[in-house]
Amino acid sequence: MRLQTSTMLALYSIIEAASHPGKQVSAAEIAERYGVSAHHLAKVLRELGRAGLVDSSRGAGGGYRFSGNARRLTLMDVIERFEDIGARSPDPGTAQTDLGLAIARVLSEIDEIAKATFRSITIETLLKLVERARRSETSE
């Protein structure tokens, strides 16, 4: 499964900010950490701001803060603001043939599993996963 760069960036930004509740996160730092342009990140943050998920502050530093509910916001809620992951369609020329339909059915099986997975993982659940992975690393 591959998500578009903007979608991945949105997930990183949300998770970084949600892991520091109430605190401003520096947009410049995030852009540098994930190797993207400040311009690209600003666009993503604007969309997250429109969705009420972050509050951004302009000006020097350009920080932002998580303003959603980490216990209820799911990965799917974030992803579907940036792309439609169920919209993979086979080549239009073959779509209506028996073969085209059979392939479309297999692809949609995969999509349904992906969507159910994204819908069931909240930001809080993801943060717990990170925490668990860190703990098991330090205990090794």
Next chain:
Amino acid sequence: MPGPDSPATPAGSASHRQPRPTIRVRPIEAGDLAQVIAIDAEASGIDKVDYWYELFHRYGTRGRQQRFFLVAEAEDSVLGFIIGEVRDWEFGSPPCGWVFGIAVRRAARVGGVGSELLAAILENFRRAGVEKVRTLTTRDNNLVLSFFRSQGMMAAPFIPLEMDLPAVKGDIS
């Protein structure tokens, strides 16, 4: 498709917890069955009295080492139940704990009852000597999926498969 039990709290808003009475998790007793049946009917929409009596008989009676049927109780009323067992060497996989039923009274949800039930059955599984726990739920049961995910569960390396049984030749019904 969101079912009647889909998460109700909007993704953007803060949620609040009610202070709750002390919860006790213990093995089911015959006198709890009527409440368990009612909680299941509320969650699943189907009244299955015979099924629950049969499960009680197989899982709820004392002295079981591998089968667990627990209830969470507060102030003399049953708030929820969990049911599971240790399964040995299914499809070649080492013994593991299986949870195959959990439900919490609707009015008592999001107050930690489900988490306490799961913690209690995990403790039973651990004592039974297994190191892994599994469960299976429908793809569209987002509530139950979110709950198990929040407890740390990830996809297992299995894919459930099904098909309609082929019609018997000559059967015209």
